[in-house]
Amino acid sequence: MLNKVLLYFETNSFLAHGYCLTWRTDLIALHAISDLLIFASYFVIPTAIIYLFVKRPDLLPQRVAVLFSAFICACGLTHLIGLITLWQPIYGFEGIIKAGTAVISGATAVASWMLIPTALKLPSSVTLSEKNNALSHSIREQSRAYEELDLIKSQLELRIQERTRELQDKAEALERVNASLSQYAHFASHDLQEPLRKIVSFSELALDEGKAGGPELGQYLETIRKSASRARNLVRNLLHHAELDRYQPDLQEISLKHETGRALETLELPINDRECEVHINVPDITIRADPTLVLQILQNLISNSIKYTPADRKPVVSITAEAEGSVIKYVIRDDGIGFDPVYRDRIFEPFARLNTGGEFSGNGMGLAIVAKAAALLGWDISVESAPMQGTSFRIGIPADLKVVNGGLGE
Amino acid sequence: MKDVLLIDDDIMEQKLMHVFLTRRYDEDFELTYVDNLDAGLKALDDAEFDVVFIDHYLPPYKGAHETYPLISGHVRKASLIYISSGFTPVDRFPADKNLGFSFIDKFDIKDRIMNGLLDS
Missing domain, CATH: 3.30.565.10 (Histidine kinase-like ATPase, C-terminal domain)
Known part of the structure; x- marks a missing residue:
């Protein structure tokens, strides 16, 4: 078994590929340079894919990146071996490499078709552009809405402040009116009681004077009359003053x-x-x-x-x-x-x-x-x-x- | 002998006060009457009194809170009594009994004098 495997790495029984090309320098050079450039390119491309995957892992699944990279590397290897076989007849080894490449290529071919539905679902650049525009428009609308909301909010706050100030002013005005009314009632009570007290006091004096037949009875009665008249005038003026509150000027x-x-x-x-x-x-x-x-x-x-x-x-x-x-x-x-x-x-x-x-x-x-x-x-x-x-x-x-x-x- | 000063813009208060004092003290009193605060302050500076009755609403003032600061430095040993008709708690300014004056309703003056208000 081992001998059969080693047989694949045997080179003595084969001729180098150069013999087939009769060692024509131009053909050898054409094949050699082409294979070398293809090999180099096939190793640069997976490097780009891996780099892209590392930088943007969202663009393609890891297994796809690895599979496509392996496929391209394997293809590159076949060209490298092809270059070597121009001088060294390692055709067994070349076959093994090609077999490996065939397996990886098959898997990649299957995977590529499996990717088609997902790839088809990916939006096109036009769709993305439209969606971007729509999104930008939506963001602008939202910004405008936020601005309007801020404006309404500030207007509302201003309104609340104004209303609060109005209420405070009204409360203060009411307080002043209450204090004024209280003072009014207080003075009205005092000024009305004053003539009443004189009427009471001088009535008592008048009664005593009357009983004693004193000379001041007339003066006391006159004071009572003046006090009553004063009380009447005050009540009349109070009413007059109060009536003006609801008087409609003609x-x-x-x-x-x-x-x-x-x-x-x-x-x-x-x-x-x-x-x-x-x-x-x-x-x-x-x-x-x-x-x-x-x-x-x-x-x-x-x-x-x-x-x-x-x-x-x-x-x-x-x-x-x-x-x-x-x-x-x-x-x-x-x-x-x-x-x-x-x-x-x-x-x-x-x-x-x-x-x-x-x-x-x-x-x-x-x-x-x-x-x-x-x-x-x-x-x-x-x-x-x-x-x-x-x-x-x-x-x-x-x-x-x-x-x-x-x-x-x- | 009771020396009494009455400061009131209504001259009839003098008549009433005179009658009440006569009933209580016969002729053993002297009543001085003035109708404004300036005259009252002059009277207080010129003579000593046992009692000073002052109208709570003596024109042009609005109450004791305006007249007390003016008269308090002149009353010396006299009792200062604010009088008015129909006192309310609002009138009793300031509500500190230690300030050396009191409030009496004019309706009660006769009874208070007859009950010895000025005897102490």
């Missing part, structure tokens, strides 16, 4: 001059009693306003000017109006007792009283009503004063409420 074209005259007519009694000197310089300006509210404002301000002038002096009240730019300035000035300008903001608050002494007693609601009525009309009101130097109430009437030639305008 805007009409009215003459500022006419309304001034109307307010003075309603105050004829105190004006005559105090021998009041009233200077009027109000041009015939027509404005659009609620006459009831205008009358309330003017009545209260003129009445204040008379009330807060010491009894030993004749009140001097000056009423003027003029257009200043986009505003009509309406000013009521007196030479009364005035007040410390420190309390300028306080004077329009409900129940605010800045002056002492029965001579100047008020219930602190008149200017609060004025402020509320002015706000309803969109009028701006301010005050300037100094102790014993009089007071000036300045009303700013927006010019767009002025009527020119029967229509609204500057």
Whole structure:
């Protein structure tokens, strides 16, 4: 057996392939160079396949790479042996190599057909390009969607912040309103109890005085009457002030001059009693306003000017109006007792009283009503004063409420 | 002899206080009346008093929280009593009894004086 195997490596009984080619140099060289180049190439190609497999193992299965590489190497070997047999007759060995190559070639041929279905399923470059384009488009769409989502998210966050701020503002406003209402109720309660207490206290004194036949009974009864009257006025003013909260102004074209005259007519009694000197310089300006509210404002301000002038002096009240730019300035000035300008903001608050002494007693609601009525009309009101130097109430009437030639305008 | 200072913008309070003090102390008292805080501070600087009654809502102030800082340095040994009609807990500012003043409802002044408010 061993002898039979060794026989395949026996060369003595054969002639080299060169003899067949009669040792023609050109033919020998042609075969030798061709076989050498084919052998070299067949070893370079599997190196490329193995290199590709190592770098991109996803492109082809390992067994395919190995099989095709082995097939090409085996083919290369046959050419190498062919080159050797030009000079050495190793035809047995060449046969063994060819047999091995045949086996590997057969396996590769089978494998190549087995690969066909898988290979056919591989997308073409066109398909891949289309899919790539579709993927790029999808990615762009997704990016755009993310951008829109980010925009919506930021808008939503902004909206939430705005809403939160609005709610906070409303909560703070409500808190202020609550505090204001609480203070209002507090002062209302106090100011209403004050005359009631006087009525109770002086009633007791009056009863005692009546029983004893004392001389002060009349004075006590007069105090009771004044207290009751004060309580009635306060309740009336409180209601009046409260009603303004839901009052709907009825805007009409009215003459500022006419309304001034109307307010003075309603105050004829105190004006005559105090021998009041009233200077009027109000041009015939027509404005659009609620006459009831205008009358309330003017009545209260003129009445204040008379009330807060010491009894030993004749009140001097000056009423003027003029257009200043986009505003009509309406000013009521007196030479009364005035007040410390420190309390300028306080004077329009409900129940605010800045002056002492029965001579100047008020219930602190008149200017609060004025402020509320002015706000309803969109009028701006301010005050300037100094102790014993009089007071000036300045009303700013927006010019767009002025009527020119029967229509609204500057 | 009780020296009493009354600071109240309503002059009728003087009448009432005078009647209440007369009923309790006959003529053994002296009542000084002023209608504003400046006059009250001047009176306190000029003379000593046993008791100072001051209107809680003395114009132009809004309550004890505004007038107490102004008057507290002038009252010396006098008892400082804030008076008002219909006190509520809100009025009682500041709510510290150690500050040396008290609140009395005007409805209760007569009874409190008759029960010896000023005797201690």
